[in-house]
Amino acid sequence: xxxxxxxxxxxxxxxxxxxxxxxxxxxxxxxxxxxxxxxxxxxxxxxxxxxxxxxxxxxxxxxxxxxxxxxxxxxxxxxxxxxxxxxxxxxxxxxxxxxxxxxxxxxxxx
Amino acid sequence: xxxxxxxxxxxxxxxxxxxxxxxxxxxxxxxxxxxxxxxxxxxxxxxxxxxxxxxxxxxxxxxxxxxxxxxxxxxxxxxxxxxxxxxxxxxxxxxxxxxxxxxxxxxxxxxxxxxxx
Numbered sequence: 382x383x384x385x386x387x388x389x390x391x392x393x394x395x396x397x398x399x400x401x402x403x404x405x406x407x408x409x410x411x412x413x414x415x416x417x418x419x420x421x422x423x424x425x426x427x428x429x430x431x432x433x434x435x436x437x438x439x440x441x442x443x444x445x446x447x448x449x450x451x452x453x454x455x456x457x458x459x460x461x462x463x464x465x466x467x468x469x470x471x472x473x474x475x476x477x478x479x480x481x482x483x484x485x486x487x488x489x490x491x
Numbered sequence: 492x493x494x495x496x497x498x499x500x501x502x503x504x505x506x507x508x509x510x511x512x513x514x515x516x517x518x519x520x521x522x523x524x525x526x527x528x529x530x531x532x533x534x535x536x537x538x539x540x541x542x543x544x545x546x547x548x549x550x551x552x553x554x555x556x557x558x559x560x561x562x563x564x565x566x567x568x569x570x571x572x573x574x575x576x577x578x579x580x581x582x583x584x585x586x587x588x589x590x591x592x593x594x595x596x597x598x599x600x601x602x603x604x605x606x607x608x
Contacts, residue, residue: 383535416594418536425586425598426528426536437596469536473593479552480526480538480593 384409385470385483392489393460401455401486403470409481413473415453417446418482420467429468430455462490493517495587495599502605508575511602513587520568521545523589523596527561527572530601531583541590542570577606 386404393399403415417430428437430446433453445456453470470483498512513525527539540551542561549561560573570587585602588595 413593418595425601426595427598428594428596431594471536471595477553478550480541480595482528482536482538485535 383484384474384477384481385472387468387470387483387486389484390487390489392491394491395460395462397460398456398458399460399488400457401468401470401488403453403455403483405451405453405472405481407451408476409451409472409474410448410453411451412475415446415448415470415472417444417453417455418469418471420469422466426469457488460488460490464488465490493589493597495589495597497585497587497599497602500603500605502607503577505578505606505608507577507606508573509577509604510571510573511585511587511604513570513572513599515568515570515589518589520563521565523591525561525563525570526588526590526595527559528586528588528595528598529583530586531580534583537583539572539585544570574604577604579606582606 391399414432418426419429420426433448434446443459447454468486474481494516496514501509503509521544524541526541529537542549544563563570587599589597
């Protein structure tokens with residue numbers, strides 16, 4: 382029932398780059414900031430990117446975010462085995478008056 | 492450092508209620524909203540609602556209206572989420588998170604609620 386759509390999985394070799402898309406609509410991504418969360422196996426989600434492209438203190442610059450229209454993208458460069466996790470986009474939906482999350486993407490390091 | 496420490500796992504029967512607590516430390520409790528998000532096993536994140544610890548004002552997702560109640564005790568910097576009329580589909584890990592506006596900054600460790608007869 383997620384209103385934001387992500388690919389179920391992406392994978393790449395160590396050191397390579399992956400991108401994760403997040404597709405929404407004008408009531409959510411189109412008119413609100415997007416954030417990204419990393420959820421390592423068995424742990425709580427952690428804020429990775431906020432306000433479309435800003436990184437909290439302590440998040441390496443290998444992680445980047447962007448937004449265009451009603452879609453957003455998370456990029457991870459220099460992929461490491463420690464990056465294996467589920468990644469979720471999130472934003473506010475003005476029509477629903479609710480926070481919404483993406484369907485989640487599992488990143489696998491080959 | 493900011494910490495949100497949640498209460499332990501719960502097992503409830505269908506039709507019962509559960510109340511999960513979330514104790515905040517490392518910041519002024521009344522300065523940031525508390526949101527609740529749940530995650531069924533192997534599933535994605537589902538937002539349940541928010542509470543302003545200063546005013547007590549709340550906002551709930553449509554899906555949970557009438558079944559969820561979010562409260563707080565400012566004297567002990569603790570937020571609560573109570574979900575009633577439990578059914579098997581409510582089995583999930585429940586997270587609290589402190590929020591700046593709509594941004595979920597810090598998350599609790601999660602509380603597993605199992606609904607089973």
